[in-house]
Amino acid sequence: MHWRTRSRLMTALLGTLTVGFLLYQWLPVFTLGLLSFSGPTGGTTFPMNGVSLHWYRELIEASIMNDFKPPFGRSVMLAAACSVVTCVLAVASAQAMRGRFRGHNLFFYLLLLGIMAPGLLVGFGVAIMGRLMGIEPAWNTTAFFVQVSWTLPFGFLVMLSIFNRFDSRLEEAALTLGANRLTTFRRITLPIVLPGVIGAALFGFTLSYDEFPRTMFTSGADMTLPLAVMAQLDRELTPELYAIGTATTLLSLVAILACTLILVSLRRTARPGS
């Protein structure tokens, strides 16, 4: 066989693999979205028995037993808190990395450990730590503490890559003109990297909002949304869960879209000399 034919065959094969995998990856998500609109008598699989907003209405008018509104409120508050702390600490630690202090390599690996370490073990360890120190686990104390160790490293990596692209001649100009370091950071550096900071914040928000392996052991009696969904899943799978899943996925998609747009616009403006 001629190599050109073989190369074309290879392209077709790999193309089929790619498109096939994308379908494989997306079909369940689309099915979930479709089934969340099934009729009041619809089950957890096809046929849908009509099209309705019944399961979304159920979510809003839920009884006390399976009310997802309080967990949702907690998750949003927790995610907002994590996102703020992530922002501040990520900017601080990325700026510290620019100062090439002694042990900055170790510091980098320490932060990376937060991504690599399995959440189940981290959550378990923090639960033990809380018990040894006599701290009652709660979603807004221990769970918050452990979740930041998950969101912060991602924010840190985002800020590192932003600072890598940063044109430090702008800072030099301000310093040469007599501004002190703090003023320069506040008036020059921060406004330029601000879109990246917002990206890190959104990132932190979605990561915290979806987190469950760490939170499982550390949230106490008041559950976050993923934990409430898990508890309901243990009892029974209902189309209500599909409705939550669809709403959550849409929320994540909006956040990702915002992130992407910010990073794209940043890339356009930050290119030095253009």
Place this chain on the structure above:
Amino acid sequence: MSTIRPRSLPAYLLALPAGLWMFGAVVMPALLILWVSLWGGTAFGPGNPITFANYERFFANASYRGLIANTFLHTLMLMAITGVMGYGIAYFLVMKVTSRAWRTALFLAFIIPFWTSALIRAIAWVPFLGVNGVINQALMGLGLTERPIEIFLYSRTGISMAQVSLYTLMASGPVVYMLAQIPPSLREAAMTLKAPPGVVFRRVIFPLTLPGVVIGQVLVFLSVMADFATVQWIGGNKIALLPNLILNFYEGAQLRAAAVVSVVLMACMLVGTFIAMRVVDIRKLGT
């Protein structure tokens, strides 16, 4: 010159809060797990004697030893599947798709589900895999089988199917990165010197992407080894791997046993990562 002086006091002060937080929330807990796994006695508190009895009890049980082997086998299988598929997809996206817009679109379609909730994605597989699920309905609709196949939900097959969709991106991402770094002139040079495409791939392209392959494999290895969630929800309570055992012991208030399994799992992950790092040096990647 920049807003921060090298090795100045502010650099240390800025790094301190994040460093302390990560140390307290990740390193300390890991050390505590190690400590608790060595506790003798029955009380919960620092006064317990130190002993290896918990480990002896764990390794004396043949079914637990089997579980370790099972977890490794399952993980290796997933590494193989996601490795091959991930490489194929990465190669297609970088080398075969010539239109920039198409490449971005396909890449986004590939990467976006990764940022949505893993919990929701696992739930989304349930209506697919069940006895009345989409796969069975499709198979029967096409006349391929007469009765629904029961092997999908609550089985290894179903778990693997869901995990492949969850983790192929991890195997693929680093390869995409490495492939994109290869200057086209290298390939052209080899082709000019009359190397057939197969040889170009084997002798030029693949060795250059090897670090990406290894890092992707490490990511998949770490994720699958620690993935209790997919196993629990899609496997029902019929199937358990090492991380599920931690959960079971914890719920049964057997903290020492849970700690022992945690340490074993951590050790397995460290050994796996260490072996991978012997193959490539991760620190050379950035240069």
